[in-house]
Amino acid sequence: MDWNEEHVYTVSDITFYIESLFEGDPNLTDVTVAGEVIDCRTRNNHLFFSLKDDYASIGCVMFGGAHMQSQLESGQMVQVVGDVRVYAPRGQYRLLCKKLKLLSGRGAMFLKLKETYEKLNRMGVFSRPKKKLPKFPSLIGVITSRDSAAFQDIMRTISERFPFAKLILYHTGVQGESAKEEILRALSDANLHELDVVIIARGGGAKEDLWLFNDEDVVMSVYELRHPVITGVGHQIDTVLVDLVADVAAHTPTAAAQYAVPDIRDVMSNLRQSLEFCFANVLRTWNGVEEHCKELLLKMKSGVFDSLEDFRKLSQQRLEEMKSAVDEKIDSLNRRMELLGAKLNLLDPISELKRGYAVVEKDGVRVTSKSQLSKKDVIVIRFHDGSARVIVDEDRGSDERAGEDR
Known part of the structure; x- marks a missing residue:
């Protein structure tokens, strides 16, 4: 049908167009439908009733099926085969039944089960995570x-x-x-x-x-x-x-x-296996740690020995350096001592005595002038190898002056 907004269609036009769609649809021909019978009646030797489920109903007619009136009752579950067609005088679609079979209680239960399953499945009841x-x-x-x-x-x-x-x-x-x-x-x-x-x-x-x-x-x-x-x-x-x-x-x-x-027996068995596994892991870890400790100990020993040897060499070097420094210091001190000794020797009266000089003492007091002596004084003359006690016999002062005058 070529639809045109400016054209006005009759009811028949619309209805006959819909009827052609129903008749041309293979899914609406020789379909099998199951449902619960309601509003069952006969008219002009034909059987009229409706089939329903929880969500919809469809009118049905079985031409020449009045003889089934005694068998068919509202509330029964039936299965029919027929074509879905449009009844133009009333603008309704209905199922023109060719075959009709009463379902047993098992068949009705199966149909109800199917309806319940489909309803709950649409609600997502069966797809919830467990x-x-x-x-x-x-x-x-x-x-x-x-x-x-x-x-x-x-x-x-x-x-x-x-x-x-x-x-x-x-x-x-x-x-x-x-x-x-x-x-x-x-x-x-x-x-x-x-x-x-x-x-x-x-x-x-x-x-x-x-x-x-x-x-x-x-x-x-x-x-x-x-x-x-x-x-x-x-x-x-x-x-x-x-x-x-x-x-x-x-x-x-x-x-x-x-x-x-x-099962407690499985639990105990698994526990025993777990403990054995843990023990094996602990033992394996312990052995690994032991080996690692041995390696570390060997490295530490080697490191200690190397450190000790380095320390020994360094100590020897330091000792030698200290010895050298001390020797140099001693040599320096010796040279200084020799110098000081030489200076002391110059000041040592003994050395003067060795050269022929003598020290004169009177009453323990060094005599440095003739004027300190008188005749008969007892004096001590000290030489480098000893001393002698003498008595002043005469005054030689006049002789020495006379000698000086000559």
């Missing part, structure tokens, strides 16, 4: 029935693997009309307590028995738990929606308990 499980939990919450084999398996497994952990049971029914309210209450109670991890468990059973764990409200309550969650619902081949929001999904209750706690 919480990390604690390595050594001390307080574990268990949501299950107190009378169930699942609880017995969990208690036995944890007691054998890690008896230090304490269990808190949040009793709940796991099937029946009241099970949903009980498990929602148990989940709410567990969320109030300071737990290290929560185990949600149920033993195996038929698909219908596990359906509680696909319920949207239950899944959201598990999603909103602030603790790490481990699920152990059913057997190995069973998968429920709570598994997808759990942080760890185990195949059985026993496996859930194994995920929750470490």
Whole structure:
């Protein structure tokens, strides 16, 4: 259709154009649709009803299908094959059904499961990052029935693997009309307590028995738990929606308990290996340090010996320098002593005596003048090799003067 803003179209023009789009779309031909039946009625031997899910509904018609009225009721789940077409008189689209099949309870459950999964998936419930499980939990919450084999398996497994952990049971029914309210209450109670991890468990059973764990409200309550969650619902081949929001999904209750706690035997073995590894590292480090110390000691010894030898050589050099300086000083002193000796010799009276001079003393007093002597005085004449006592016999002063006159 060539659209023109100046052209005014009729309702039929628009409707027939939309009808051509529906008829030309292969995705709207021979489509299979499943849903819940509502507003089922017959008119002119034709069967009219609607199919709905949580978000939408579509009108359906099955021409000549009035004979199915007795089989089809509102609330039933059906699967139909047909073409989506436009009903021009009312401007509505509807599904012209060619085939119709009643779904069993299992089929209806599967359809509901698919709808719930798609809804929660669009909300991002299944894509949230997983919480990390604690390595050594001390307080574990268990949501299950107190009378169930699942609880017995969990208690036995944890007691054998890690008896230090304490269990808190949040009793709940796991099937029946009241099970949903009980498990929602148990989940709410567990969320109030300071737990290290929560185990949600149920033993195996038929698909219908596990359906509680696909319920949207239950899944959201598990999603909103602030603790790490481990699920152990059913057997190995069973998968429920709570598994997808759990942080760890185990195949059985026993496996859930194994995920929750470490095996004390493995812990002790790992501890022993760690200690052995640490001891080996310490021993290796000690040996390395010992070798390094030996090398340092040898270097220190070599350094000390070198230093001592250098010190010895330096000391010898200094001693020789000091000896030389002392010798020079002694030589200088000797020369000075000789000079002083020579000077002293000049002043030494003995040397004068050796040359023939004598010293005259009277009464211990040196006589320096003849006038100090009188006849009969006893005087001592000292020579260089001794002394002599003499008596003044005469005065020779007149003789000496007479000699001088001659």
